[in-house]
Amino acid sequence: MSFILPQEIGYLIFIGGGLIMTVLVLLLIFVDTKWLGTRKTYEWFSTAGRNIKSGLLASSIISAWIWAATLLESSTVAYKYGIGGPFWYAAGASIQLILFAVIALELKKRAPFSHTFTEFLYLRLGKFGHKVFLLFALLANFIVTAMLVLGGAVALNTLTGIDITIACFVIPLSIMIYTYFGGLKATFFADYLNTSLIFAVILVLVTSIYFFNPQIGGITGLFESLQLASVINPVEGNSGGSFLTLASIGALIFGIINIIGNFGTVFVGQAFWQRAIASRPKSLIKGFFIGGLVWFAIPFVLATSIGLAGIALHLDLSSSEVSHGLVAPITISTLLGEVGAILILTMLFTAVTCAGSAELVAFSSLFTFDVYRTYFKPSASGRQLMRVSKYSVLAFGFGIGFLSLSLFSMGLNLQYIYLSMGILIGSAVGPISLSLIWKKTNKTSASLSALFGLLAGIFVWFFSAYTLYGDISVSSTSHDIPLLLGNLTSFITGFAFVILGSLIKPDNFNFNITKQRIVVVDERVRSLIKEDNDETLLKKRTLFGYKYGIIFTLVLVIIWPLPLFFSGYVFSFDFFLFWILLSIIWTVAAACFLIFKPLIESKREISTVLSNLAILLRSKVIFRTNRGMLLSSPHSTVNSTLENSTGTNYKRILVAVDGSMPSIRALDYATHFFKSDSIIYALYVIEWSDDSEENTEYDTELLKRVEKEGRLILSSILIKNSRRCERIVKVGDPANRIIKTAHDLNVDIIVLGMRGLGHAGDFGHITRKILSKSNKPVLLLN
Template structure:
């Protein structure tokens, strides 16, 4: 649930405090990253001046840091601020359904990420894979889908954050909108993807400490009286807090129609935000072979406790105290507009913790916003530099030139996304409506994108047409359902939950049917080895441009990692002496390919290289390990879906109101899960990266000693 524009709340802190937090944290993070980048380059041989390091962190990120980065990128404002608001509206079922709507997408990306390593071991973006298989038209279609999804998601978060800051401090939303992304632009442009991994870790650490702090501070306040006191207060005020659609109108039941509908919409929308976001693909490309599946699944399990624990405690506590003298709006009414604006959490923190609690809330808000924005910056800059600039503007661009363009596009995207957020503010857009529309727009590409790696039978035509048809199918269902239920089509009726749910379902599932049917027209089987050959071709083009470019020579001299990648990819040709004509190869396999796909293959394959001469750059042991992790990833995905969708919540969807003992046990488990998240994505990354940390510390220490001795 996102902010409703035009809502002003009670000013909880002075404007100066808001400016100080935003500017101070932005400068602090820039300083930390500049120092970290310098240490990486000096002591860990990690140079963000190469495209491999800038875009995919040299494909060397371990399990702990992967889990922390994925967790941070997925810990949006929604999981904290708005899970509490929705719990206030519909009861304790919402935070649980919210938690189940965050896990399976990350588990799915673990499987797709490992498969990408097997099929396309040196990819930079998911769109690069699309272009390799389907050509430029398919590439452009998915560029539009990816960037639109990214812009809608990122702009809505900036808009939501600026409106929250405006509501609690009185700071003008234009100032907040500009200040939120500006620091992220600076450190992302300098440090690249590895910088976002490092800042994601800092975001995660600070945010989890604050989340645990808020949970315990609220529960232990004398006005709440712990879990038992909270339950007693909810029961005592039950007559004033009747929730339509809940069993007996209770806040303490899992049988809630609005909660389960919201949970389903959230699942489809979040699936699009993950699979159609290049940032999550890039993080999987950046991981070590052994780190993708455990890192992603650790984050998937850890994220469960955030909306469940925090949302339940804050949302129900607000219900218990919103009509008491300590609440900021008392004796006035706490309106639905203020609830939808996300003021549930800051008002409760103000009432129970005070001014220092609101400052801490602003810090948490900054952490959630900037982790999302930094991930978006790298994703979009990679699309614009690698998928647009290198593909269509300057195919012979050197490695150094690509990094330079990436820096520029980070800044461009930062300016653009700020402008979009301001336009939405001034245009009076209803962000709830946009949140409902986003799955309809973004979901059609999910299945065709997954099938690009999973099914060799999906044809080029199917991949191009099925997302377009899926979008129009979802749009038709959305508008048709709104008219059928409410008798008219307008912003109000299309912003209702049922039309949005049915539209999202149609938008998500129909492309699967379209893809299968369209693929029966001129069917063929794609040879996965073509991915490897195309990668070899592109690397050869980069080398050729380097021979005639002084700029590229300079870039190559400073980049040992790029040379290693080149040598590895060259080794993928197992028998370069064999003289094989590409025309014969295409002719021999023409019974399996459509004419258009043969044309793509001819254009992609280098001269004198046959598919029979290409082997995978990974050795047999590494490939066996990847296939093992691939199987494990699907087992994990199936287990998470089975437990979180069916075995756990479905038995509770019945005529039952939580008793006191059950409620205390339920919430205690949710709070314990927060501590599990802390150890999984804060403590474990320190242990996992202990050698790199020690190496960096030793380097700084030794250099400091040398400088001190010289003086």
């Protein structure tokens, strides 16, 4: 069998791409920690410091929701059902993100310090309920990751010939490296890079299909080819057998299955709870709403173009190729040759690494908090939690390769797993949601309803397959009707029994318990959470979420598609043209927002990084003394720096002290070098997250304690020569506080050690920032 690409290209994209992504992410982490002052704690690893804004949150949500199935299965349903397939894929997997935002905000209100949703359920439902929903969460985790790896492995094998066994281990390897080092914060960085790349590739592919490919003949040629295909090979259950209609029984059945299954993977998947926990409450609703609407564009435009192009080309695909999700790679390769194959593999790589990394961190959090800390070592320190998290990333990464290979050996393909996942985890959606929003939810009925719903869903699935097709096998259980009945039974039963049990024997749970008993290791993060937990703000956001969540849901799954379904309308050319142009415009707008919104929100951090880079690259005016060097700041003149270098004209001197030897020498030097009638301000800054734009207010009790520690450190430093010296303690970002204090005190010069505690380079990142932003002369001492 000949393959479109050599194996070397496949390895280059997945292994080489993984290494490149790792280098980029590690570079971004270096910048974040060294120049932006972020500290690597366990909260940083597992929750990204809980300070993610809406633009980056939306980007990360999209990334976690771009599975291999998003690129492969969506094109398959377009190939099978026509234009209705990708619409129901897009609409049926967008509304969950929008509705989930409201439930996630309830978690912020009920348990603001939680790291996982099951950590909350441990207190809400007890040990039995915790174990039940932990199993569902892990099951969702395994299903999603197995789909990612299996879909990518089969496509990689089809295009390059790389053995599926090898591919099932190569793909997790490309994800594990940067996740191991960077945790959730690395995932957010990688998500932005990967989703931006995916949208760029999508626009290239779509533009090529609709406007530049002679085999398709533009939008007009595609429309005519679809009309011809509808006559030659009409679709059973579609209005007039046409591919150009939303009046499709098959597409509607798929849409219902898709909606139920994706409720399970979002509401039961820790990857999405992780992102909600990492975000600021005021960013959560906006980020998820935007994420859902932007993600809608991907299957809407990509699957429509690729799936319909596959029909227009009259590709002779086997049922096995269709069920394994190979419509997209084969169609793109037929249209664009090797270039198309490389593009689709690149998209698959980014999709697998994005969502795969999210699932790795999700498993790591579940295992660390809900297994290790809950049942083995409740007193574990942040360092121990970090170590367990990293080891669990490696264990899960290697283990998922074996799981994916086992599923493939059993004959389970991407389509089968995707359509059956709602049966396996859909019954947990109702109990989880009601446990968060309804204090009367009975903990026993919540746990049992999830289990009973699972068993009932499987029973109906198998029984209907046996009744309709005569046996229970992979083949019989993969048909639409058994899958539909199994999904509906599991989902509805989970809701019905928890409601019934809670009405018969209601609980009266006090949610203050979950607020008080879940703790955060990092006290700075605890302070930030307390500041964000404004009940008035949360109430407004919740009402906004319920209102517009319902509106968006009604528009996407009822108001838009159902009139077209019940009318039996077959698209005219004008309406088809409008539909295609709408999908392209939606995608362009989504891409622009996705790329530029996070950059706009991070303009201050970007400015800081660029300033530090400028310091590294540009030449500096340096006047050396016998023990130090005087650097002019960007706003100082060279002449004034040189004229004042003797120290005779400096009356007010600010010396930054952090306890390091260079800072102690700087203070000692200042007491000797400057005139005796000058004033020395010894400043000690306790490093803390500093967000002046947000008017951050710190935890008062904690603030008093750390200020007291700072005064003790300063009082232990002796000032020679009986100089007039004032000791000052500040809390916040060291560079910002030094610059602001120098300005407030109107000092003549700032004196610093060249390096602070633990820094081995020529200059510390705090020093670089001060040189970049301060308009005061700065004297550096070795």
